[in-house]
Amino acid sequence: MTCKRRFKMFRKMVLLTLGLAITLTACGNPNVQNEALTHIRLPMGYIPNIQYAPFYVAVEKGYFKEAGIEIEFDYAFETDGVALVGAGELPFAVVSGEQVLLARAQGLPVTYVAAWYQQYPVSVVAKSELGVVVPQDLKGRKIGLPGLFGASYIGLRALLAAGKLTEADVTLDAIGFNQVELMAAGQQDIVVGYAANEPIQLRAQGIAVTELRVADYAQLAANGILASEKVIAENPELVRAFVGAFLKGLKDTIANPDEAFELSKAHIPNFSELDEGVQREVLAVSIEQWQAERLGYSDPAAWENMQNVLLDMGLLSEKMDLSKAFTNEFIP
Structure with missing residues (x-):
């Protein structure tokens, strides 16, 4: 066997050994890829x-x-x-x-x-007996919401504007994130929440509600x-x-x-x-x-x-x- 052939074989063995070592290291440590x-x-x-x-x-x-x-x-x-x-x-x-x-x-x-x-995912949710079916029906009502901040407040203001109402036309009650509990307990009749949350939870408890979705009146x-x-x-x-x-x-x-x-x-x-x-x-x-x-x-x-x-x-x-x-x- 010539020196040149022996060198090629040695080089191939080194590469195979190195490749095997890398593979085993990666297999032994699943965090390598991460x-x-x-x-x-x-x-x-x-x-x-x-x-x-x-x-x-x-x-x-x-x-x-x-x-x-x-x-x-x-x-x-x-x-x-x-x-x-x-x-x-x-x-x-x-x-x-x-x-x-x-x-x-x-x-x-x-x-x-x-x-x-x-x-926009915000809704105003009202007990059905109040007959709140359009934004104008909110006039003179007390509305519970987490506070005068965030998406709930922004959505409510957009909904009031759609009904040509202002904040002065309603009474806002900051109740924190307790809309479902307070409405179920009879302490709130109208609340602001999310379409995919409060109205679903309230109906699941057997409470009949109507819902005004902000998205039906304003694209935000x-x-x-x-x-x-x-x-x-x-x-x-x-x-x-x-x-x-x-x-x-x-x-x-x-x-x-x-x-x-x-x-x-x-x-x-x-x-x-x-x-x-x-x-x-x-x-x-x-x-x-x-x-x-x-x-x-x-x-x-x-x-x-x-x-x-x-x-x-x-x-x-x-x-x-x-x-x-x-x-x-x-x-x-």
Whole structure:
């Protein structure tokens, strides 16, 4: 055997041995593959809930992992998420449309990069015997809501405006997030909540209610994905990957709610103790609000309408450049 042939055989053996060592190391340590993933903590703005099914599906079906992302759900209040993204400490958060405009008015460099909800999810719920079937029927009524803040308050103001009413035409009662309990106890007759939550829970308890959905009277920018201008400028591919993975989960949830329901269970503590019928209805109503010809698309008119509501409320002092508040650049 020539020296040249012996060298080739030796080189081949070294490469095979090295390849085997790498393979065994990877097999022995399942975290090796995960080391290449980008870890993202995502503020959700609410507690674990079946309404987050698109995110859970994207995790369970490996869409985030395929996009190079390891995701950690953080169920803090949405205002915390906005502040953290605005400060550049986190790249993304789940927020409502009004939060984006209010944050930008305060100088926070944030942009909404994908719409999750196509309909503003807030409703006014009233006991049926009151006969509240149009916004004008709210005149002179006492209305319970979490407080004079957030999506519930914004949605109520939009609904009042649709009925040519003002806040002076009603009595607002700040009751915290106890709408169902207080209404069931007879301490409230009209409350503001979410279409996929309070009315479903109340009906499940045998309480007959009517519902005024804000989305039936006003098209407003709703819940979606917020990103920092920093990550958009420095790592647009991460934004595209994150949005793409989420939208795959959203598409699959809409197409196969039963599968999404099952995949979500592992992410919701004590799910077995919840009423399955109620949870399935929550998901069904949520899906109604997510439907769109182009998932993730932000309607410019919805942002104009939201800005006008905030201006009328005095929460914004002047119009802003909405082209910087949202973008459709990262959706398919």
